[in-house]
Each structure stands twice: as C-alpha cells, then as structure tokens.
C-alpha cells in the first residue's frame with residue numbers, strides 16, 4: 001500500500017520505531033531511520049531493510065532535542081527520497097522522579113524529545129503533504145497521554161501535549177488528504193523492559209511471572225505485553241485507504257489499561 005511513498009520514523013534504531021520502519025518498508029515505502037546506537041548495528045538494520053524489502057533506506061543521526069538537526073533531517077529526507085508521505089514521531093525518553101526533585105534539564109529534554117520534536121518534524125513535512133494531497137502523521141504517544149502515574153510529570157505532560165497537538169494539526173489539514181493520529185501503547189515488550197526483570201526479581205524476591213504480572217503489568221488487565229509488531233501494524237493500517245476518515249484520534253493499544 002506504500003509503493004513509491006517515503007516515510008520518516010524518528011527514534012527508529014531500536015524498539016517500537018525500528019518495527020514501525022520495517023512494517024512500512026514491508027508495504028513498499030522508502031524509509032529514513034533515525035536515532036542513536038552503535039554505528040555497525042544501525043548500518044546492519046538499515047542495510048537489512050533495504051535488502052529484505054527492496055526499498056531505499058537511509059539514516060539520519062539527528063538529535064530530536066535539537067531543532068536545527070531536525071530541520072536538516074527533514075530536508076535530507078525530501079532531497080534524497082523526493083518526498084515525505086508518512087511521518088512517524090516515535091523518539092521518546094523517560095525519567096522518573098518526584099516533581100520537587102525533578103532535574104530541570106531532564107524536564108527540558110523530555111519536553112524537547114517527546115513533544116517539541118514532533119512540532120518541528122510536522123511543520124517541515126506538512127507543506128509537501130499538502131502539495132501532494134496525501135499525508136499520514138502518526139505520533140506514538142502512550143497510555144500516559146490519557147492517564148497519569150506518579151513521578152512521571154514530564155513524560156505525562158509531554159504525552160498529553162502530543163495528543164493535543166495531534167488533534168489541532170488534524171483539524172488544520174482536514175480535507176486535504178492528510179490525517180494526524182496518536183497511537184497510545186500500554187507496556188510494550190522491548191529489550192529495555194526485558195532487561196529490568198532479573199534485577200526486580202532479585203530486589204523483591206519474586207519469580208519472573210510475579211514481576212511481569214504484579215509489578216510491570218499491574219495496570220494492564222490483560223496481563224500481557226503489547227508487541228512492537230502490533231504497534232507497527234496499526235501504523236501501517238493508518239496509512240491505508242481504510243483509515244482515510246480516521247483523524248485526530250487516539251488509538252489505545254494498552255490491554256485495557258485506560259478502560260479502568
């Protein structure tokens with residue numbers, strides 16, 4: 001469904017973003033990978049996508065906390081791939097601390113990466129999308145775009161803000177072939193989550209199953225993690241014709257978390 005289209009996925013060197021980039025490439029889109037990591041691993045992911053799906057895959061190391069680098073990445077994508085049809089704002093970081101102790105630089109970084117970077121990519125991508133009459137903006141928010149948890153003031157503020165901006169953009173571009181939506185995952189199974197389990201087992205004297213059900217998935221009624229492929233499949237669906245009238249929406253994929 002995305003042959004001869006091009007996609008930019010921020011924060012796509014691992015986790016959800018890489019699965020999203022692979023999902024879009026599978027549908028025929030050329031992709032821009034972005035994010036940090038070991039150069040050889042990034043190159044392996046990039047070359048793997050190009051070889052496996054027969055698309056162009058390029059990489060930008062732009063730091064999503066730096067507006068000038070974001071502008072460069074977007075210009076590079078337009079220049080190299082000729083267009084940006086699909087924009088997935090996925091880059092995100094987390095920091096947990098009581099509000100009175102929350103480091104100011106962590107607040108600024110979370111707001112910059114999890115919220116403002118999407119403003120900067122969107123403002124760069126929209127003119128081309130309008131000119132071509134097609135665009136899909138997908139912002140990876142979180143259950144924390146709807147509900148809060150303690151000690152996550154910056155993350156919750158950024159994700160609520162991302163949802164608000166998405167709705168506003170959706171209204172601005174309505175009727176021009178462009179949609180803007182959020183996907184809001186609950187807990188997603190990523191290497192980051194997996195690597196926390198042994199330490200928590202030791203610290204609390206719990207089994208792996210207890211850590212998963214009673215600690216990690218306490219808020220998630222299905223007691224199962226979301227997979228990165230499930231998030232990627234929703235992004236691909238949002239790019240299809242079937243999703244043409246879905247805009248300004250927040251798609252929860254959270255095992256029932258926010259239904260409570």
Ligand code: NAD
Pocket residue numbers: 010011012013014015016017034035036037062063064065090091092093113114140141142143184185186187188189190192
């Ligand atoms: P991850 O840590 O596995 O991947 C994050 C990606 O962003 C990596 O590619 C990293 O290199 C990149 N990144 C980090 N800082 C960056 C910066 N300054 N500039 C450019 N790239 C940067 O995280 P993930 O779990 O895949 O999360 C992806 C998104 O999904 C985030 O926005 C996160 O808030 C959201 N999310 C994750 C979960 C979860 O349980 N994993 C749940 C809900 C929402």
